[in-house]
Amino acid sequence: MVPMVDIARLFAAAGGRDIRVTILTTTTNARRISSAIDRDSLSGRRISLITLAFPFKEAGLPEGCENLLSAPTPEINFKLFHGIELLQPEMIDLVRTHRPDCLVTDYLYPWSADVSAELGIPRLAFSGSGFFNLCIADSIEANNPHAQISSESEEFVVPGIPNRVTLTRSQLPDIVKGEAKLSRFFDKLKQAERRSYGVIVNTFHSLEAEYADHYRRVTGLKAWQLGPVSLFINRNFDDKINRENCLNWLDSMKPNSVLYICLGSLTRFSKPQITEISRALEESSHPFIWEGKEQWWLPEGFENRVKQSGKGLIIRGWAPQMAILEHASIGGFVTHCGWNSIMEGVCAGVPMVTWPIFAEQFYNEKLVTQVMKFGVSVGNEVWSVWATEELPLIRGERLRSAVEVVMGGGVEAAEMRRKAVELGKEAKRAVGEGGTSSDELKGLLEEIRGCKSKRRGVEHVA
Numbered sequence: 214m215v216p217m218v219d220i221a222r223l224f225a226a227a228g229g230r231d232i233r234v235t236i237l238t239t240t241t242n243a244r245r246i247s248s249a250i251d252r253d254s255l256s257g258r259r260i261s262l263i264t265l266a267f268p269f270k271e272a273g274l275p276e277g278c279e280n281l282l283s284a285p286t287p288e289i290n291f292k293l294f295h296g297i298e299l300l301q302p303e304m305i306d307l308v309r310t311h312r313p314d315c316l317v318t319d320y321l322y323p324w325s326a327d328v329s330a331e332l333g334i335p336r337l338a339f340s341g342s343g344f345f346n347l348c349i350a351d352s353i354e355a356n357n358p359h360a361q362i363s364s365e366s367e368e369f370v371v372p373g374i375p376n377r378v379t380l381t382r383s384q385l386p387d388i389v390k391g392e393a394k395l396s397r398f399f400d401k402l403k404q405a406e407r408r409s410y411g412v413i414v415n416t417f418h419s420l421e422a423e424y425a426d427h428y429r430r431v432t433g434l435k436a437w438q439l440g441p442v443s444l445f446i447n448r449n450f451d452d453k454i455n456r457e458n459c460l461n462w463l464d465s466m467k468p469n470s471v472l473y474i475c476l477g478s479l480t481r482f483s484k485p486q487i488t489e490i491s492r493a494l495e496e497s498s499h500p501f502i503w504e505g506k507e508q509w510w511l512p513e514g515f516e517n518r519v520k521q522s523g524k525g526l527i528i529r530g531w532a533p534q535m536a537i538l539e540h541a542s543i544g545g546f547v548t549h550c551g552w553n554s555i556m557e558g559v560c561a562g563v564p565m566v567t568w569p570i571f572a573e574q575f576y577n578e579k580l581v582t583q584v585m586k587f588g589v590s591v592g593n594e595v596w597s598v599w600a601t602e603e604l605p606l607i608r609g610e611r612l613r614s615a616v617e618v619v620m621g622g623g624v625e626a627a628e629m630r631r632k633a634v635e636l637g638k639e640a641k642r643a644v645g646e647g648g649t650s651s652d653e654l655k656g657l658l659e660e661i662r663g664c665k666s667k668r669r670g671v672e673h674v675a
């Protein structure tokens with residue numbers, strides 16, 4: 214949601230008086246973004262929000278539960294998807310009424326390809342992740358390399374992509390391994406993607422150039438790299454108090470000395486896993502900031518001990534992630550490899566310890582550890598959406614040694630930091646005047662204008 218809103222704001226900012234942007238979302242989600250949109254409108258950008266009431270009752274959900282942040286359980290997950298499906302006719306009606314010149318929607322909304330075709334307007338599919346993920350997913354689906362290996366833990370090479378990338382079957386998403394109901398849904402998404410005018414991706418040339426080209430070649434689709442969108446637009450969604458606490462604490466630390474650990478907005482860990490993480494952080498010689506949802510499971514006295522010794526800061530709720538990562542004291546980032554976290558870490562030039570959990574996070578990990586090589590893996594082998602005590606534990610020792618590789622004084626650490634810093638500079642260049650992403654954005658807006666003129670021409674002749 215955050216990068217999509219960034220993109221909407223970016224279109225409004227780049228389009229001046231010429232482009233009007235409307236964001237369609239549900240009421241509770243709208244509250245998270247409305248102040249940023251109001252500020253944009255006040256500064257003259259033509260941007261507005263249309264809100265729809267989420268059908269909680271019909272979907273069997275408690276009021277206000279309209280994204281996964283509040284409670285990512287399997288049951289709520291399915292109900293949410295059901296609720297979104299119920300909204301579909303209303304969303305389609307709104308699109309028909311407003312008749313935009315272009316429709317940008319999440320990949321997860323295949324219906325938007327149909328209504329765009331009906332209105333003769335371009336649909337741009339927003340892929341929340343990067344080109345690397347799209348290419349790996351495409352290769353695995355087309356070639357089934359995991360079908361030819363004998364065990365879950367044996368490595369296989371992903372065929373036909375620009376670099377040598379290895380994975381194990383245990384790291385693949387359920388969907389790849391053939392859950393029929395999900396497969397049908399993902400087939401629908403793919404067909405909708407292929408019927409779209411093109412895709413837009415929050416990435417930039419120096420991070421994924423070969424994969425952007427590979428994707429365009431393999432799919433024949435148009436694709437635009439518009440990122441890092443967080444650098445184009447000032448977000449300001451953070452909680453002020455958390456932000457001040459964190460930044461004051463970080464100000465008192467040495468440059469590159471603090472580890473930041475955040476495993477995304479959706480990850481939940483089992484109690485034994487949290488205990489292992491706490492042990493590793495307490496025993497490690499590096500100070501840390503830990504954003505976590507499982508504070509109530511922290512070992513007895515842990516929070517007090519680390520607070521009193523000045524060793525660590527624990528953040529409850531929403532951490533000001535971008536501000537933390539950008540702080541000069543941050544020297545490493547333990548991440549679940551959600552695409553936004555990777556982009557934000559890259560922008561800040563911070564090397565990473567990768568700990569993928571589910572979704573496409575294992576694919577993203579390989580971009581960091583095997584292709585661009587600015588991070589090291591903690592060694593998770595098993596893809597799983599839900600935290601259970603049966604999952605193999607990542608022992609504290611393993612986390613500590615991965616952190617040491619990234620934060621220690623060795624040659625490997627210096628090389629990873631050099632690469633991360635270089636990529637951070639490239640990211641900033643990409644969004645600056647004449648940068649690759651700025652140019653792609655201009656090109657995309659031109660193309661949308663072109664589609665509009667063509668349509669007008671056709672309507673005129675008709």
Ligand SMILES: O=c1ccn([C@@H]2O[C@H](COP(=O)(O)OP(=O)(O)O[C@H]3O[C@H](CO)[C@@H](O)[C@H](O)[C@H]3O)[C@@H](O)[C@H]2O)c(=O)[nH]1
Binds near residue numbers: 215340535557
């Ligand atoms: O306390 C927090 C927690 C998160 N964030 C922000 O929330 C976003 C998290 O996004 P991401 O890193 O992509 O993680 P998820 O929320 O887990 O993302 C889901 O969506 C991504 C984009 O499609 C996928 O790459 C992931 O696999 C999937 O889990 C980032 O912008 C963070 O800065 C905060 O600011 N504070």
